[in-house]
Amino acid sequence: MASPTVEPRRPTTGPAHRRGLVGWFDPRGRRLGGLAFILNRLTGLGLVLYLYLHLMILSMLIQGPNAWDDFVDIALSPPFLALDVVLLTGMLFHGLNGIRVGLVGLGVVPNRQKALLVAALVIAALVAFVGALRIFAGEQGG
């Protein structure tokens, strides 16, 4: 039997479906699992965009050392490092929440969704914090 925090499967017709993309951003009536659902999709879409951005940036390596090394200098500036922290946080949440979805979806721990989500959030926050310290410490060390 499904846990109460489980997001109901959306019907393919009717008002709930017509909410479409806007419905994702509407927190009304959502439980914790529903908010995790939204966040998982937003971080997932962000990571997909980053994947293609990353491939585009790597193509600068073909242009030789000057182009790449200039980019590295820019990427090591504090604003870009802050974006690295955002990226790391998104990856951590998506990965840890993915473990939760996998464990629940495969029936390994079907009734512990909420506890797993809280654990995922806490671990993601802690590791992101340590990661942020590490990232900015590297910047200060040159």
Next chain:
Amino acid sequence: MTVEKQPADRPDAGPRNAPVFVLQVISGAALLVLLGLHMVAQHFVVPTGLRYYEDVIAWLGNPVVIAVEVAFLVFVTYHALVGVRAILFDFGFSDRAERRITLLLWIVGIATIGYGVALFAAILNAA
């Protein structure tokens, strides 16, 4: 009417897509390992956080690195595009449209992996 409940963000819409969900979990698990390796090897053990050109070329000269990075690219592309597919399917397209979306995403995925592999080759050839 009883609405069957599914776990949050489960990317399948029913029994027909159950294998897609299982493959998504498997690719996600593989990514946890490969992304971890990628992050540690490419960023955390590098004193500056990013490699400069000469270091990148030297790093890519190791065939094991290339194998791991290509495996990472394959799994991340598959996982990303199955996720995009799940989101698109939430809009309630017809079966025919869903089949076209799936085909289109397969083409995008193969093109992405092809581009990535070609990029590795071009970088090594340019060095």
